[in-house]
Amino acid sequence: MLLSQYLFFFLSFVAVLSALMVILDKNPVHSVLYLVITFFAIAAHYLILNAQFLAVVHIIVYAGAIMVLFLYVIMMLNLNKDIEPHKKNIPKIAAVISAGVLMMAFVALLKDAEVSMLPAARNSNIGLIDSLGKVLFREYMLPFEISSILFLSAMVGAVLLSKKEIN
C-alpha cells in the first residue's frame, strides 16, 4: 500500500470517529471540540487533494470563526452541563433506522457508478490561489459580489434578532 493510502485511511478514521462522537457525546462543549477535530481532518483531506487555499480558508472560517461562535453561544446560554432530557426509545430507533436506510440507499446507488476508473487529472495546480483567484474574479465575479450582500443582510439580521426588545 502506498503512503497516501495510509494517510487517507487514517484521516478518514479520525473524521468519521469524531463525527460520531459529536452526536454521541452528551456534553455540548465536547461535541463542539470533536467537530473541530473533524474539520481539521477534512482540511487535511483538502491538502491531500492539493486544494491549499480551501484548506486554509476552511480552518480559518470553520475552526476559527464558526466553532468559536458555537462555543460562545453554549457558554452564554450556560449549556455546558448534561441537561438534555432523554428522548424516548422509539424516536431514537426510528432515527437510527432511517439514517441507516439512507446510507444503504446511497451505497447501493453509488456502487455501480462508472467513476471508479477515473484517473486523476494531470493539471494538479487548480487548487492554488493564483488559478482559483483568476477564476473567482473573472467568471464568478457577480456571485462574489452578491455574496457580500448576503453577508451584509445576515449581519443586519443577526444584530436585529439578538437585540433585546424594548417595550
Place this chain on the structure above:
Amino acid sequence: MKDVIIGIPIQWYIYLSVALFCIGVLGVLFRRNAIIIFMCVELMLNAVNLLMVAFSRYFGDTGGQVFVFFVMVVAAAEVAVGLAILMMIYRNTKSTDIDALNRLKW
C-alpha cells in the same frame, strides 16, 4: 509539487462523504438540542464540500472549488442568523430543546 492523490480512487472519497453526510442526518434526527442539530447541518455541508473538492481535483476543473468557497459563505451566514434565532428562542422558552417549540405547528 508531487501528487499525493495517486493511488486513491475517487470512490473512496465518495464513500467517505456518504458516511459523513449520513452521520449528520443521524445527528439531526437523533438529538434534541438545537445547537447540536446546527452542528450536524454543518457536518452535512462539509461532507458535500469534501466531495466537490474531490471531484474538482479529479476532473481538473476549478469551478467545484469556487463553489465550495460559496458554500462556506452561505454556511457562515446561516450560522450567524441561526444562532441569533436560537438565542431569541432561549430567551423566550429558557431551553434549547426543539420539543419546546412544538407550538409552532400551524
